[in-house]
Amino acid sequence: MKAKWFKWVLSLVLVLSPLGLNLFADNAKVIIDTFPDLFIDQMIHALQKAGLADKAEIRTVPQNQYESKLKLTIASGDVGDVICMDAPNIAYYADAGALEPLEAYWDKGDFNDLVGSARSAMTWNGKIWAAPLNESNCVLWYNKDMFKAAKLTAPTKLSEAWTVDQLLQAAIKLTKKDSSGKTTVYGILPQMFSSDTRNEGMSYTQMLWTWWFGGDILSKDGKTAKGYFDSPASKQALHFYQDLFQKYGVAPAVPISGGFEAERIAMWITGPWMIGEWKNHFPDFYKANKWGAMPLPKGVAAASNSGSWNLAISRQSKNKQLAWQVVQGITGKDGAYVYCSETGNLPARQSVLDKTDMSKPPFTIIKEQLVQSARCRPVTPVYPQITYPLMDCFNAVALGEAVDKAVSDAVGKMERALK
Amino acid sequence: MTPLTRRRGWIATPYVFLAPALVIIFVFIIYPGVNMIYLSLCRASIMGKIAFTGMDNYVTLFTSSDFYSSLTASITFMIVVVVAQTSIALAVALIVQSERKGMGALRTLFFIPVVLSFVVVAFLWKFLYNPDFGLINALFGALSIARQGFLSDPNQALGSMIVACIWKSFAFFMMIFIAGLKEIPNELYEAAHLDGAKPAQRLRFITLPLLRRTILFVVVITTMDSFIKVFTPVFVMTDGGPRGRTDLLVYFIWRTAFRLGDIGYASAVAMLMFVFVLVINLVQLKIGEVHDAH
Numbered sequence: 001m002k003a004k005w006f007k008w009v010l011s012l013v014l015v016l017s018p019l020g021l022n023l024f025a026d027n028a029k030v031i032i033d034t035f036p037d038l039f040i041d042q043m044i045h046a047l048q049k050a051g052l053a054d055k056a057e058i059r060t061v062p063q064n065q066y067e068s069k070l071k072l073t074i075a076s077g078d079v080g081d082v083i084c085m086d087a088p089n090i091a092y093y094a095d096a097g098a099l100e101p102l103e104a105y106w107d108k109g110d111f112n113d114l115v116g117s118a119r120s121a122m123t124w125n126g127k128i129w130a131a132p133l134n135e136s137n138c139v140l141w142y143n144k145d146m147f148k149a150a151k152l153t154a155p156t157k158l159s160e161a162w163t164v165d166q167l168l169q170a171a172i173k174l175t176k177k178d179s180s181g182k183t184t185v186y187g188i189l190p191q192m193f194s195s196d197t198r199n200e201g202m203s204y205t206q207m208l209w210t211w212w213f214g215g216d217i218l219s220k221d222g223k224t225a226k227g228y229f230d231s232p233a234s235k236q237a238l239h240f241y242q243d244l245f246q247k248y249g250v251a252p253a254v255p256i257s258g259g260f261e262a263e264r265i266a267m268w269i270t271g272p273w274m275i276g277e278w279k280n281h282f283p284d285f286y287k288a289n290k291w292g293a294m295p296l297p298k299g300v301a302a303a304s305n306s307g308s309w310n311l312a313i314s315r316q317s318k319n320k321q322l323a324w325q326v327v328q329g330i331t332g333k334d335g336a337y338v339y340c341s342e343t344g345n346l347p348a349r350q351s352v353l354d355k356t357d358m359s360k361p362p363f364t365i366i367k368e369q370l371v372q373s374a375r376c377r378p379v380t381p382v383y384p385q386i387t388y389p390l391m392d393c394f395n396a397v398a399l400g401e402a403v404d405k406a407v408s409d410a411v412g413k414m415e416r417a418l419k
Numbered sequence: 420m421t422p423l424t425r426r427r428g429w430i431a432t433p434y435v436f437l438a439p440a441l442v443i444i445f446v447f448i449i450y451p452g453v454n455m456i457y458l459s460l461c462r463a464s465i466m467g468k469i470a471f472t473g474m475d476n477y478v479t480l481f482t483s484s485d486f487y488s489s490l491t492a493s494i495t496f497m498i499v500v501v502v503a504q505t506s507i508a509l510a511v512a513l514i515v516q517s518e519r520k521g522m523g524a525l526r527t528l529f530f531i532p533v534v535l536s537f538v539v540v541a542f543l544w545k546f547l548y549n550p551d552f553g554l555i556n557a558l559f560g561a562l563s564i565a566r567q568g569f570l571s572d573p574n575q576a577l578g579s580m581i582v583a584c585i586w587k588s589f590a591f592f593m594m595i596f597i598a599g600l601k602e603i604p605n606e607l608y609e610a611a612h613l614d615g616a617k618p619a620q621r622l623r624f625i626t627l628p629l630l631r632r633t634i635l636f637v638v639v640i641t642t643m644d645s646f647i648k649v650f651t652p653v654f655v656m657t658d659g660g661p662r663g664r665t666d667l668l669v670y671f672i673w674r675t676a677f678r679l680g681d682i683g684y685a686s687a688v689a690m691l692m693f694v695f696v697l698v699i700n701l702v703q704l705k706i707g708e709v710h711d712a713h
Contacts (some may be wrong), residue, residue: 401662416479
């Protein structure tokens with residue numbers, strides 16, 4: 001009888017085991033939703049160091065589909081436990097009820113290890129919603145040979161940063177035309193991509209101009225754009241920006257593929273990730289070492305940008321504790337050091353910044369800017385409906401549209417979204 | 420026979436066979452359509468938050484310069500494509516319809532873009548139009564013609580896209596016209612020729628009147644295609660720019676729903692587009708009926 005009973009129990013265990021119902025092991029996993037360009041291998045290395053590599057499964061979609069797909073998976077209930085999220089969109093997803101607030105999980109002292117701009121970007125409505133993979137910042141790249149030929153000296157410290165007027169004068173000197181009057185070298189590309197582009201990289205760099213002239217996008221409470229994006233200071237910024245393209249012709253209104261690398265653009269506002277791009281895709285340009293970095297210019301105010309990709313926990317997750325462990329595994333002090341040192345990305349944690357070799361340009365400049373002048377993009381649940389009118393406004397004035405009309409259109413759209 | 424089929428005047432069998440199709444129509448057409456009408460009356464986020472707001476979305480729509488700009492671009496696109504594509508398709512059909520040597524190969528050559536994916540066509544033309552290294556500007560340079568912005572120029576972007584779309588699609592309608600032309604009895608042309616009618620007169624008094632139904636069909640289909648199916652070229656080539664000049668209505672609806680997450684407003688725009696296309700089609704069909712009666 002006992003033997004028969006024993007045989008039944010053994011048979012049950014043997015049958016259930018292949019079905020994954022292993023009664024003697026914990027194989028719970030969390031799914032991380034991300035896109036391939038976000039350094040998946042380095043996330044895995046961070047998790048391996050934390051002993052959590054077998055607790056996470058990474059699921060990717062191409063970056064240009066990521067945001068649309070993310071919204072659909074949240075709506076359909078198929079979203080992963082951990083979601084990669086762009087900083088300015090955190091409030092949008094939090095307001096939609098898609099994210100789990102993190103105060104219950106995250107030690108306050110550890111949260112305060114983040115740099116100021118990162119703490120601001122992670123917080124909305126009094127709660128913390130995500131943890132940063134890294135921070136970001138931009139510099140003004142320049143072509144060393146062209147600077148030498150034009151007898152220009154690039155500043156190396158934030159305290160020596162050019163004013164916007166000095167930048168304009170340099171751009172005029174660097175702009176070259178051929179005998180037929182066609183511009184062969186433009187002095188500056190004053191935003192991340194050409195003016196016919198509509199993606200977040202444009203807003204990320206274009207709003208710098210508003211800040212440099214003392215303007216802003218939204219009020220401090222994020223409730224209105226009226227009186228802010230259409231303020232005299234903001235309009236002055238747009239006039240100056242427009243003049244670069246239209247009046248002085250120092251910025252290209254048409255796209256020039258690889259313009260900086262092809263030495264057809266002398267200065268460019270974009271981020272330090274370009275070093276990796278040049279190394280991989282423009283090796284001759286990279287090896288020739290013609291590129292230098294200087295601090296972003298300043299107007300009535302110094303400002304630099306910030307905000308990158310982050311990890312948040314989905315409110316639909318059934319493994320929130322484990323999801324938090326995975327998030328901390330990648331973004332905690334140890335994980336962030338692994339991730340940032342292997343990717344070359346800028347750490348969002350002060351402790352990791354202090355450990356990272358930032359002694360060479362552009363990182364000397366970036367460290368200064370991140371700590372002293374970095375500002376986060378407007379934190380608002382309707383950020384998608386703020387960023388597109390903003391970049392459309394800048395793109396339109398670059399192509400000649402009247403500033404007042406472009407601003408009025410943009411503020412109208414922003415106000416409709418904010419009401 | 421089942422008890423049901425014995426009831427006087429009512430037979431279940433046809434409904435049983437119709438049921439799968441009716442279910443599919445209900446699930447994929449009727450239910451989404453009714454849901455869209457409801458969403459158009461709500462402030463609705465793509466992630467699930469819905470609040471009834473009545474006609475707010477429509478009020479916003481009718482006071483939105485963005486919407487009018489998109490509608491204008493769509494109507495312009497539609498009119499130009501309908502007129503140009505139909506004319507080109509008919510003209511080419513008249514040339515290649517004969518069975519002379521080489522015409523078969525020419526028909527095949529013209530038809531190749533039709534079988535290409537629209538994504539491939541859009542990328543191809545995007546590269547051709549590139550102001551920096553595109554083939555067209557390279558040819559212009561060689562002929563000492565000033566380089567053009569094409570997709571980067573707000574005044575040229577829509578026209579450039581129209582050229583690409585016509586290149587892709589005209590041959591499909593060329594084949595429809597060829598089929599229509601083959602239906603016209605040759606004796607009519609012979610008789611007209613004997614009466615001294617010139618080619619232009621034969622075209623005007625024989626070909627076009629007898630092709631009227633085919634032309635109407637082509638115009639109706641092209642109208643619908645050019646108004647409600649133009650998404651891929653905008654997505655690949657211009658992203659709605661520059662300055663919103665190629666932000667056609669379908670793309671406007673997509674980016675409102677999926678980029679901005681506002682499916683309530685997007686549904687309102689889609690409703691308006693539905694009404695607009697319905698009206699256009701009814702007008703076109705009515706014109707066709709009037710001509711037939713005449």
